Structure formats: C-alpha cells, structure tokens
Amino acid sequence: MELLLASSIGFLTAAGLYLVLRLRTFPVILGTSLLSYAVNIFLFASGRLVVNQPPILTDGVTSYTDPLPQALVLTAIVISFGMTAVVVMIAVSAYLSADDDHIDDRPGGLFDAGRDAGGEMGSDTARRNAGTEGKA
Amino acid sequence: MSLFLIVALPFLGALLPGLMIHAGRQSCAMATFFVTLAALIGLLTHVPAVMAGEVITARLDWLPGLGLNANFMLDGLGLLFGLMILGIGLLIITYARFYLSREDNMGEFFTYLLLFQGAMVGIVLCDNILMLLIFWELTSLSSFLLIGYWKHLPEGRQGARMALTVTGMGGLAMIGGMLLLGQIAGSYDLSVILESREAIQASPLYLPALILILLGCFTKSAQFPFHFWLPHAMAAPTPVSAYLHSATMVKAGIFLMARLWPVLSGTDAWFAIVTTAGLVTMVLGAVIGLFKNDLKALLAFSTVSHLGLITMLLGTGSAYGAMAAVFHIMNHATFKAALFMTAGIVDHEAHTRNIPSLGGLRKLMPVTFVIATVTALSMAGIPLLNGFLSKEMMLEQAAHTTLFDLPWLVPVLATVGALFSAAYSFRFIVHTFLGPVRDDYPSHPHDPGFGMWGPPALLACIVVAVGVAPFIAEPFVHVVTAAVLGGTAELPYGHLSIWHGVTPALKMSIVAVLGGALLLIAYAPLARAWDAAPRPEAKVIFDAVIAAAVRLARAVTEGLHNGSLTRYAAIFAVTVVAVGVHAWFTGTTPAMTREMIEMSPMTVAGWLLLTVATGFLVFVHRYRLVALVLMGVIGLMVSIGFNYLSAPDLALTQISVEVVTIILMLLALNFLPNTTPVESSLARRLRDGAIAAGAGLAVAALIYGILMRDFAVPSISDYHLANSYKGGGGTNVVNVILVDFRGFDTFGEIIVLGIAALIIYALTEALLSGPVRARLLNRKPDQPQAGDAHPLMMVVMTRVMLPVFLMVGVYIFLRGHNEPGGGFISGLVVAIAVVVQYMASGFSWADARQRYPYHGIIGAGVLVAGLTGIGAWYAGQPFLTSAFGYFRIPPMEKFELATAMGFDLGVFLAVVGAVMLSLHSFSRIARRSESSYSEHAMDIDPSRIDPLPGEEA
Amino acid sequence: MTHWIVAPIVLPAMLAALIVLAVRHHILLQRVFSLAGSVALLGLTAGLAWRASDGTITLYQLGDWAAPFGIVLVADRLSTLMALLTAVLAIPVLLYAIGSGWDNRGRHFHALFQFQLMGIMGAFLTGDAFNLFVFFEVLLIASYGLMLHSGGTERLRAGLQYMIYNLLGSTLFLFALGTIYAETGTLNMADLAQRVAGAAADETAGLRVAAVLLLLVFAIKAALLPLHFWLPSSYAMAPGPVAALFAVMTKIGAYGIIRFYTLVFPPGTAVTEGLFDTWLLPAALASLALGMAGVLAARSLDRTVAFAVVGSMGMLLTSVAVFTPEGIAAALYYAIHSTLATAALFLLVDVVRERRKSRGVDLEAAPLIPGGALVAGLFFAAAIAMTGLPPLSGFVGKLLILDAASGTPLMWWVWAVVLGSSLVAVVGFARAGSTVFWKGHEIEAAHPGSVDDPEDSQGARELHDPVEPEPALPMVAIGLLIALLVGVTLAAGPVNRYLAATAAQLFDPAPYVATVLDTPGKQIVDHHATDGAEDHGAGDDNHGSDTHGTAAGSKESH
Amino acid sequence: MVSHLFRRLFPHPLLTLLLVIVWCLLINGLSLGTVVFGLILGTVIPIVTAAYWPDRPRAPRPLLLAEYVLIVLWDIIVANVVVAAIVLFKRNADMRPCWVAIPLDLRSPEAITILAGTITLTPGTVSADVSDKGHALLVHALDAPDPDAVRDEIKQRYERRLKEIFE
Amino acid sequence: MIEYALIFAFACVGLSMILSMVRLILGPGVGDRVLALDTMSVNAVALIVLLGIAGGTQIYFEAALIIAMLGFVSTVAYCRFVLRGDIIE
Amino acid sequence: MTLETVIEGLVALTIVIGAIFTLVGSYGLVKLDTPMPRLHAPTKAGTLGVGAMLIASILFHFATDGGSLHELLIMAFLFVTAPISAHFVAKVHIHREHTAQELPDPPLDNVWATRDVAPDEDMAGDQVPEPSGGR
Ligand code: NA
C-alpha cells in the first residue's frame, strides 16, 4: 500500500510538473491542480497510513489514524480551491484581454505584428477573430 | 563656534536658497553668502588656538555599535582646507551671483553649492573615517548635481554621470579601505588611527587597505589613470569648475593622503604607488593641457597636472616633500581659482572659450588681462609669484628622489612637467589676450562689473603678496605641515624664501621656463603633430566601457528574464530537486521501522486507475474537455482513496470541491480555445519529461522513506485524540481540530476563499468595464449549439432537489462536529444546490430569485467567525476559545450546543458566498447581448404552450 | 490575558469583512475605514513593539490551547518589529492610493488591502509553522488581487505568471511542512526547535531535506536567485501603491529565514551543515549582483526599481547568511531601510507613469513632467537611499553589513560583490534618473513650451504655474517615506542598539521556547461527567482519553 | 384564517412531509427531537426556497402514486435483468436498437419528467429528448424489433397512470 | 459468507471501474467519456457502501451520499458544456 | 439456521447480485459498439447494482448495530438523478453523433428540441477534434 501511495504521489507530481512546463495557460492550470493533489496526498501521508481507523471517536475503539494531517489537508484543499478559482479567472481575463493564451511573454512584445498575421502560432487567435468579426 | 555648527551651517543653509527662490535672485545669493561667511567666521575664531598647536574637537555618538560617530577635530591641516573651502567659497558665490543668467534657477544652484560646501567642510573637519566616508560620497553626489546643473546639455548630463561613476567607484573602494583600516586600528576614530602607525604598517591588511584608500584618493583627485573625468566635469557652470574642480573637491583626495600620511606613508608600497601616479599625472596632464583649445579644458588638465605634482610630493614620504605639498596646495588654490574665474569672464563676455577664436583681448578687457597674467605666470612658476616658491620646493624634493633605482627619473620627469606647465600658462596668456584684436568674437567683450572681477583680483593679490613676501605664509605652512606629519617626523628646516642659491632646483626651473617659452613658439607645428598623433580618447573609452557593461547586464538579465514562465518553472523545479537530493545524501539515512500494509487487488486497481487517468491526462491535455473529464476521474479516485485510508472528511471535501472546480473550469473553458496546438519540440518535451520524472521520483522516494518509518517522537495529535471530546466537545477529531484546536487556520482559510471570490468579482468588473466588454457581448459560440437550453426534466428535478439538498447541507453542517462533515462541506453542498438552479433554469431566472448579495454573505461569514472568536474575550478567554454544553428540552433527547458551531456557521456563510460570487461572476462574463432575460425557467413547457383546462393564465 | 497580540490580525480582517459587507459601494467610507484601521494598526503594533522592547516575550494561546497542541502567537522583538514596520509602511501607501485615486480604479481595493495587512501581521506573529503557511496564502492571494487591481492586459499577463510561480511556491511549502511533520510530529515552532535539537544523529537526512525545502520556500518569497523570477515583472506591473506595499512582502521571506534558522534549524548542527555557506550565501551574492545588473540593464524605470528590489534582497540575505548576531542586526536594519526606500521609489515610479503621459516610465527622452523638480528631488533622495550612498540609511546599512561580514571566510567575496554592485547600481540609477528627469530639458530647450501634457498644448506655463495642480496627497505620502528614511538614518544608533538586542534574543532561543511551551493552557473539564447520568449517543466513556492519557499527561508535565 | 396561516406556513405540505422523512433518514433514527427538528427545517426550507417554486404543482393522488411506484420498482428489476441478458448474451450485430417517438397526452412538466424518468429506469429504453413544443418524447430502445409496441406499452403502462395521478 | 461475497464484490466493482476507464480512454465521443465518468461515480458509491459493510461502520455514509448527489451535477455540467458552451446561461 | 445466518446469507446474496449488475453495466459500456446502446448498460445495470448493495447494507446494519435506513436516501438520489444524466448524455449523442435523418419526426411538433437551432448557428461538422484512444 505504501508503495502504491508513494508511487501515485510521484506520478501525480511528475504529471503535474510536466503540464506546468507547457506553453499554454490551460495545461499549466491543470498541472498546478495535479500538483496540489500530489502535495495534499503527501501531506496526508505524513501521518502514516492506516486502513479503517477513521478519526471519529467511537466507543471501544482505541486506535485511530492521525487526525492532524487530515485537518491540515482540508485547509490545504480549501486554499488550493480558492487559488485555482483565481488563477482560472486571471487566465481567462488575460486571454480575453490579449487574445493569447500563451503562458510566456513572447519575444517582441505582446502585440507582435507578426503574430496576428496568422501562422501556426496565431491559429487560435485567427479562429477567434473569425468567430467574432465574421458576425459583427 | 562649535565644529558641529561650522559643519552644519552649510547644510542648514542649503535649505535657504531653495525656500527663498521666490524672494529673488539677490536674496538667494545673499543668504548663501552670509551662511558661508558665518561658517568662515566660526572657523576663524579657532585660528589662534590652532596656530598655537591645539586640536579642537567635538564629539557626538551616532551609531556607536558600528563605531560611526559624528566626531570632529580641527588642526592645522583642517584649518587650511576649511579656510580654502569657505574663503574661496565666498568669492565663488559672489562671482556666481553675476555669472548665472536669468534663465538659471539660482535657488537650485546655491542649494547644491552649499550642500557641496558642507560636505567638503565635513571631510576636512572629520575625526571619524566612517563619517568621513559619508561626506566624501556627498561631495560626489553634490558634484553630480552641479555638473548636471544645465540639464539640457548632453555633455552636462554625461559629464555628471562620468564624474559620479569614477569618484563613486573610488568612494566604494575607499569604504573597503577605511573599514580595513578601522579594523586594524580597532577604532574608526582618526585620532586613534593616527596613533597606530606601527600596528597598521605591520598588518597583513595594510596593503589592501592602502590600495583601496588610494583608489578613492586618486579617483577624486583625478590622478592617472582616473584623470579623464575631470575635463568632462567642465560642462558645469564656471563657478562650479572654479570651486569644485580646482580649489576644493579635487583636493579632497590630496587632503586624505595628507591626513593619513602619518600612518600610511613611508612604506615602499606607498612610495612606489603614490610617487609614480603623481609623476605620471603631472607630466601627462601638462602635456594634454597644452594642446587643449577650450580654456576651461586647458585649466582642467593643468589642475590634473598640479594635483599630480602634489601627490608626487606626498608620495616621497619625506617631511620636506610634505611641506612643499602643503605650500603648493595653498598656492594652487589661489591662482587656479582666479584663473578659472578669468576664463569664465572671457566666456561670459566673448561667448566663447575656444582659444583659436580668441586673442587680442588685452585691449578690450585690461583688468581681466592683468589678473590672468599674474595668476598664469604664477602657475608657470615665475619668481615673485607664489607658484614659483612651491614649484622650487617641488623640484628640490624631486632632485633628491630616486624611483625604481633610477636617480635621474624623477628630476627629469619633474622638469618636463614643469616645462609643459610653463608652456600652457604662457599659451593661456598669449593666445587669449595678446595678439591683434579680432572682429569675429561671438560677442563684443569688455571687462565685466566689479562683482565678477573683484574675486579673482583679490586672489591675484594674494598670489603676489605671498610670492613677494613668503614669510607671511610661513607660520601657517609650518602649522599645517606639523599637522600632516602628525609627530612622525621632524618639521623640516626651512624658511620659505625666494632665493636659495643656485640649487639644482633653480637650474631645473630655468630649463622649465625657457623650455616652456620655446614650446609656445613652436606651438603651431607641435599642435598639428599632436592632432595627427593617435591617442586614446578617455570619453570614448569610458562610454564604451559603460556601454559594454550595459550590454553585458542586458545580455544577462534580459537573457535570463525573457518572460518565459516555462523556463522559470523549469529552473525552479531543477533547483528544488537538486538541492533537496543533495541535502538527503549529505545526511544520514534512517532505517525502515514500519511494516508495509498489504496491497489488495482493489487497491492495486485503484492505483492503476489513478495512474492511468493521470498518464492519459498528460497524453490528451490538448483536448481540454477530455482533460477535464479526466480531472474528474482523478478527483474521484483520490476521494475514494481518502475514504479507504480512514479520512472520510477529506473524501467529502475532495469530492465536493472537485465538483465546484469542474463547474468553474467548464465556465472558464468556454472562453478559452478548445484545443491546444503542438508547439514544443520533441527535445523540449523530452527535457520537460526528464525534469518531471526526476521530481516525481524524488517526491516518491521521500514519502516512501517517511511512510516506512514511525514517528521518532509521538506526534502531538495524540493530544487531540485524547482531548477532542472532553475539551472540544466533538467526536470528529478532524472537525474539532479545524474549528477549535486549529480554528485560527480555518479562520485564515475562509478568508483566502473570500478574497478569491472578491478578486474574481473585481476582475470581472474590470473586464466588463474595459475594451473586452464589447467583444464578449458580441461573442458567438465557437461550437454549434444544441437547442433547448433549459430542459424541462432538469428544471423540474432540480427544483424538487433544492430543498432536499439544503436539508442535506443542514445535516452535514450539524453533524460535522461529531461525524464527517462540517461548515465547509455543507457550504459547498448548498452552493452547488444553488448553482444547479442557475444551470437548470438559467442565469436571469435564478438570479432574479436570489435575495442576498453574495458579497454580503462572504463579509457576514468572516464577521460571524471572527465575532465568535472575539466573543471569548468577554469570558476573559483568548480569541476562538470554545465553550460547549449539553442541553435538554423534555421530552426530547439531549443535544449539544457549542460556540464552535457559530464559528462553523461563519465558515459555512463564507464558503457559500465565495463559491456563489465566483461562479456568478464567471456567468456574468458569459452573458451575451443575445442572452435575454427570461421569465420562465423552462424553454419548453407544454402546460404553458397549451394549458390544461382550468389553468389558463 | 491580553488580547493585544491577536488584535493586529483580527482588526484588519474584521474591518475588511465589514467593508465588504456594509460599505462596498461607498468609496469615501471605505477610505475612512481603511485609513482609520491602518492608524489603529500602527498604534497596536507600536504598543506591541514597546512591550517587547525590554526583551519580554509574550504568548497568545488561540482557543486557550497550550502549545504545541493549539496555535500560538508569539510577540518578541523580531515579530513586533516587523509588524510595526508593516504598519508604518501601510499608512503612506494608503495615503498615496487614496490621493492618487488608485483605490477607486477597480473594486475592493480597501478590503484587499486590509486582508493583505492581516496576512502579513499573521505571518509575522504566528508561532506555528502551518499557521504560517495559512497566513502566507492569505497575504499571497490578497497580493494577487491587489496586483491585478484595475486589470489591463499586461498586468494580467504578469499577474498570471506571478500567481502561477507562487502557486508552485505554495506547493513546495506544503511539501516542506509535510516532511517536517513526518519527521518531528509537531508544527509549533518552539516545539520543533526542541524536537529537532533532540533528533537522533543517525537520522538527519529527512530533517535536512525539510530544512532545505523550507529554506527554498522562504527564498522564493525573498526573491533569492534562482527563485526570484517571479518578481521583476510583477512588481513592475503592479499598481504603484501595491508595488510599494509589496516592499514588505519580500521581507517576509527574509523574516522566515531568520526566524526558522535561528530557532528551529540553527547553524552549526548536522541538520543544517552547509546550508548557509554552501547554498545561502552564494545565492544571496548572486542575487545582489544580478539585481544590480538589472538596474543597469533596465529599459524602464519600473524595472529599474524592481531589479533594485532583487538586489536589495540579495544584500539583506548576504548579511543573514553570515549568521552572526551582527549579521542579523545589520540585515534587520537593511530590511527596514530597503522597505521604506523601495516603497518610496515605487510610488515615485507611479507618479512618473501618471504624469509622463507620452512615454510612461520608459527610459527615453520625453517632455518634462509637471511638477518635475519636486518629483526629481524625491527620486534623487530615494535613489541615494536605495543605492547605499550617503547620507541616507542605505549607506549605514551597507556599512553595517560590510562590518558584519568582515572576519568571515567569505569576507572578500562579500565585500567585492557588495561594493561592486553598489557601483553598478549607482551608474544605473544615475542613467535612469538623468534620462527621466533631466533629458526632458533638452527637448524643452529645443522646443520651448512642450510639457508632457497632451490636454494642454500651452503646457510650458504649467511647468511653473500648473493650471490644475497635481493632488498633494501622493507627494505627502512619498515625503513621509523619505522623512522616515531620514529618521531611520538619524536614529541609526538607537535603532541599531535595538536590533542588536533583537539579534541577541534570536540567538538565545531558550526563553522563547520556554515561554511557548511552559505556559499552561486550557484546563480540560469533562463536560460529559458534569452533565449528569443521561445517556448520550456516543456513550459514557472518555473517548480515548484513557488510552491517550499518557499524551495528555505529558502535556501537563511540559 | 387558520387554513390561511397553514398555507402560509406550509406552502407545499407534501414537500414538508418529504423533508421530514429525508431528515429522519439522514439522522438515521426516529425520535421526537428528530421529528421536531425535521419539522422546523421542513417548514423553514420551503419558505426560504419559495421563490424557486413559482407555481404550485397540483397535488398528486397518493394511492395511485404508490401503486405507480411499486409498478416501476418491479419494472426496474425486470429491466435490469433483461438489459443484463442482452448485454451479456446478445451479439452487437444481432441487436435492433431503434428510436421511438412517443406523442404525449401529458401537459404538466412534473408528470412529463416522471414519465421520462420512468422510461429511462425501465426496460431497455432511455428518454433522450422532447419535441420543440413538448408534445412528444424521443425514446431510444436498446433492442426493440417493434418500435410501435414500445410506444404503446409506454403510453398504456405509464402515461395513462400518470395522467390520472397528476391531471 | 459475507467475507467471500465482499471479496467477489470488490473484484467486480474494481473491474467495473477499470472497464469504465477503458471506455473513457477509447471514447470516441465526449458523450461516451462523460458516461464512463458517470458510471465510475456510481461505481464509487457502490465501493464505498461495500467499504462500510466490510468495516462494519456507517462512517462512510456521508461520502456515498455526497457522491450520489453530486455525481450527476458534474455529468450535467459536462454535457451542458458540449451542448451549449455556457453551462450557465 | 438462525435468523442471523439467514440475514447473513441474504446480505451475501444481495452483495453478489449488486456486484454482478455493476460489472455488467461497465461490461456493456465497453462491449456495445455504438453510442446510444452504450447508454443503456450503465444507467440500467448501475442503479440496480448499487441498489442491491444498499439493500445489503441495510440488512447488514439491521443484523449488526441496530439498523439503519439512510441508505434509502442514496438510492433515492441515484434513481432521481440517473435519468437526468442519461437524458443529457443522450442529448449530447443526438447533438454530436446523429444526423437528423436517423431520428423519427416528432409527432405533432416540428423538430426535436436538441436539434431546434437557428440555421445560421448550425455549424455541425465544425467540431472539435477528439482524441481517439486507439480505435
Ligand atoms: Na477547513
């Protein structure tokens, strides 16, 4: 079980980090979500693993899992939820303002003349423009 | 007058011109003049005591922890410089009053000038080398302001920056040197340091300290190879050039060498460095000066040359040399200040300082001519003028100085220097004033008013007086020299006199004067040869160095900070993993102490699902909807895993957060493109994969190591388990930790959530009030839309479920303290119930039925939670102290009431408000102009289209 | 029981909630509330600092639970000093925000501002490692909101990067906390100190990882190379008053390092071996060098200042990395100084951006700005402070740091980098300042009557006699900061004495640990027993208190 | 007067009853305290959510409804067996999936919803869509050689009963 | 007896989830994937109920309840996204 | 054969029944080769699968710790929500997979609601490419 959990955390971390290193905002946000899964499980596991001993005091039961990391993880989940909401909002706002969902600033500045001309990089820009201006 | 006041007067006075600028130029200048005069008088009150050999002191602790104190002392050396600074300052102020034009901001000018003056007085009266550093750098700063005074001149700005750069660099080096010096001596007080000659010269830190201090001195005094900034400082108004760059600031380096002479001089290193630098500077400055066509540039290089001369004298380390240096400092200050002022007069009157454009001014401005001639001849070393006396002493000293085992080297070079010095002095007179009167001056020149020629004339009188009757200066020179020597050497024999007999110095002097005259006669061909000769141009080199530095800095910073978050994140990950792994392997690894929990087929299946979902998510992350579906799978798996591993609260929270997150992401996804193009190369992906795999491996190894070991010391959570019920009144220990043991965390956590919602709202507002608004309103769906936005089935079902959902919310809320649940999950459930109404029945329909502003709910939540915490104060308990009790209303069973429920209510409200405000804001962005208000929840309602009998509307 | 310690956290939180609840539509009331709250906060923190000044360490047990089981706040010299610094900074920043109208360019400025203050206060005052994380998150999320205040394309993009980078940082923080808890079984900082000190010598690997990860977390906040990349763009893009407030945010990272690595992971143990000399000091020196190189390289004034922040943090951490009482004292002085200086500079940058309409803050020639002389003068003063030129506090701080570094093995490196980078900074600021404030005179001389105000072509008149005077409050705010800098300089002696005492307190953690761990908390009353014989669903037993009696007992015997 | 107050307090008495039952199930016990608290909630929650119930649906006939529920439960069990058999034993190629359009006599959205739900829960059928005016229901059958038989059975077995219950 | 039934049931539910995952991966349409996720959440309810029986506890009730309640919310949200783009309009 | 044994047997039986139906649901999800038929398998089999297990749980708790009925709530939720989920998935299929010709015309009305779109908004064919998991 420990091996499964440790490898899951490792796997989530690796996947999250790989996505964080992508170039567009959406995969990066996915990546941070995966990372927060990983770290939440990590934090949870810092109290060691126990099966079927939930920290609800019950008559006649003497051993419980460590409740403290669970409380910490709850706090961490809530916080990362708030953070995710904000980062999604910023990503949307940034995309809507700049018409570009790249996470990196592009060489040549934001409104590089070459980009709006189309090409592979500007494909989504072109598509959205076609969608909005075609009807206007 | 107290030394503090003498130093402080110029600084305090610096406020006056700025404040009085509206009172007019005259009052500005007068204020400056009287401030300076007051300080000068204050200084003069100490003259008798100093002449009697006393040292006046004043001490004030400032930063005793460091040894930085406002200690001042006045001895002969300080007096000489103080008199020069304030005395010449008075003349300069008078001169400047008439020199500056109407357009110039006189208040600003005199403010800077007084700041500078104060800094200079500070340097020369300072008895603490850290304090001295402060004044030292202040002179650099004020000179920066003064050189850049004419801000519209590029030369002014560049010259100011160059001066600041070079002298600033020296100042920084000197900080190091002074700190070293202080450490060797055990004190930063000069009076202590000056007593520690042996300790200092024996210390291994002596050489670095010496070099660093000399760097400061040489840069400030424009010694080779740092001489190049001085001519460019001539972009300053002439009074500034006269004051700073001839009489005072450039002599600060000389002053410091003289001040530290007792402890630093006398070693081979001192001799070799200082003498060489001085000699080279003297010759080089004189040669360059001869060929300068700008009057002020000529004088500037002559200053460089004369400073070299003084430096060379100090470098010899002999008492006689020191006395010669002292005397030449005085003499140079008088004739050079006067010369600058005459150059300024010429510039002011003829509107040019270019020597080839001048000549013949003798007839047009006779007074100026006389002053210029007297002082220039003094500079050339003509007898009966003060320059001659000190130059003779210099040559005498040179004749007895052997550098690098070459006895001829110093005398010959000194003579060459003196020769060129004579030559440019003659040129100053001949090419400017003599010759025929021209008709092409840019302006018609004539002698200026007394205000402008009076000050140099006064100086010229001193030049003559001392030259003719050197004994009047003799006591003073002796006192100053004694101060320089500081008891380390006997005061040399010597009356200052015009005639010493036919000494080597006299012969050298004659050679120099005659040779100078010959050079001037042969000037034209020499100048052509000079112009033709290739030579390094200091400004070009300096600019190139700065430009190269800027290029390098840009290459580094812009290369690193290229705006690529992707790269920053990669660096972050690699750094963390590398440092973490290094830390692990440099420590001792503990042994495993725990048994592994058996893996059942079901856990393996769960593991498989989680990893496959994660891997597939990475594989299809470009297809965003599919990626989100997979996020749902991962969330579900994690939730089940929490359940399995005895964490029901976590499972609940995880799954409800997951649902809200997915709703949120779906709302957002609609504004983003649906797919991502492939942009990174295979190599990039491999690199990222390697980084990710490394990090994953490290994390897995770390947690595996943790999981297989027990706590070394029992965890504090034993206490929580033991006291949750008796002390916190709940059997759900996790919840009791959240609302009681660690309620403060939860308080922070709901605030995070509340802030998140406020930010989302604020950004929505910003977006909808900006240029994006129009585009959003006219947005067309980028995918074909299906009909029936609000299906009947959904509307009916959710309507029935809303009360049930709320019921479940209340249940989860109330049970939380004893069973899995609590305010947070309850809040999410209720929020989801409301959001489902929005989804089913439409934004406008649901929004119209919402009575409470979500902002208010958030604020109320935080307030309720906080006030519950504050409530404990009234029971004399700390914030968030809980109380609970069991109550019973017959015939019903006992129930529990706890203040923690109030806190949890706050949590609940904050969560509901935050989730709703966030989703509401996202939905607002999605409103299009075509989406109109609908009074009906369902798009298709057969009972509305053809009502049943008896139900017609 | 005094509640003063928790007041600096609760007051802004309640105030912000009240603003959101009641006055979110009334900017004037928000201003009044916010300003009054900040003044009250100043009073509170000043009081706390006064109480701590004689070396008293005051403990506040939240929920009345004894440490290490509950969360505690600890007011010692260091925490109260930092809290006071924050409150002092808040007032001019708030005045500027109000005076310039920034607070009214978007929603919820004052609520976010107060929440931000709450987060910072909590981070400084808490004595619990996880609670520190929570307050980090509070201050971070508030900072995201403030940074993005009023929106705008470039700000949004910079904000996105800022936020994602810090999300990674928060993730790392949790990894560090998980490791710490797994290794020690506690979260209270004093308890951690005890348990780490008592850790077995053959089990250091995990603790070393924990110590290093935590150091990296604080290094991110402190913008230490190579984890500083989030800073330049976000500070440059943030609204002026927000960037000014952020001046204290980097100090929180420095505070974390000072706090944790004097208390929990002190130098000279197997757990921290090599941490400071192998990792921290070289990184600090590199930050210093890079930051000042950035000052020279910048093409706009906002980035000049932003890189100066990186450099100043390098300087501060250089002094920290020396890890002597002198070094820490010098670092604290520098922290105070650089907070005020950075704030003043960012506000000035904002003034330039607002008034220099055609060119903004680009380092290009542009027509003169109205009221330029005063702005230039204030900028000159702030730049002097920032670059460490005399006579302002930067110079004093630099001397203190150089002095503290002398005698250490890496002294020559420290001196060379500190002095060399000072020169680079001087050159950089001189270039920037002369371009922005002086070069316009050239244009003016060439085209008389061109002042940078497109709304009025006869702008030359405005240079001396503005038709519509610029609001005075922003300049008052900046002047206040400069005056504070002067004050810190003049009072260098007493301030340094206080900081030396602060450092001494940090290097003798025993009283801190004793105060935190030896103060008894809540006396557990068995409500159930007093409740009578009635049956309760969960039964009549003690719910594990019997089996865990040892743990409860051990708490009493602490 | 009393009845007016009653209608104010319990705008949807059936809902209140439902909520009390839900509450007891949630608490997982039946005691006076639970019922009283459930009643309180059952009163408050409908009032709070009244805005979302713009028009009062006609009260169904309880006995007929109970009969209907039992029929449906039985059909669900049968359906599951049938569908399981088809899934397990029939080859994909042998299946006869088809669309069935069912004209509706029902008009009330509540009744249509229940019908659609019933169809989905019972033998091999899923209600997939309604027509643009709500007069027909589109049903997909997993394996129905005769679509008309499916349509007739649905109308007979379920719709007729629902019409009695609700309209 | 119950133990064996539970072992069998755990295996079946585990296998069900794996099969659903297979459909989720294979797709091909969004509808199929959403359906697979919906099935997985129903399976999850089953799994949690089984855990409760196996552990002899009712502590997992809330988790099963919440998953049952909320599972459909995300399914509807995904579908609405495909159908309309805006899930709230 | 005591009551306990009977209940135990019943519990085991219902668990097994539930497990089989659960498995069949997911098996059908994989086995069936067109979208609409696939929809039937899990929505039918799944509900009874969980339902049986919930009955097992009720029985089990009656036998062991005094009984519980709250599992009924879970069942109710599943039964109420399953049709809505299926309805929406079916709408997605209609929207994305089926051309209008395949569907029968609605009696009495013009068009099925899902396909009731303004002509200019009907951009069918311009759909997002889907990742194919290997088929
Ligand atoms: Na929580």
Ligand code: NA
């Ligand atoms: Na909870």
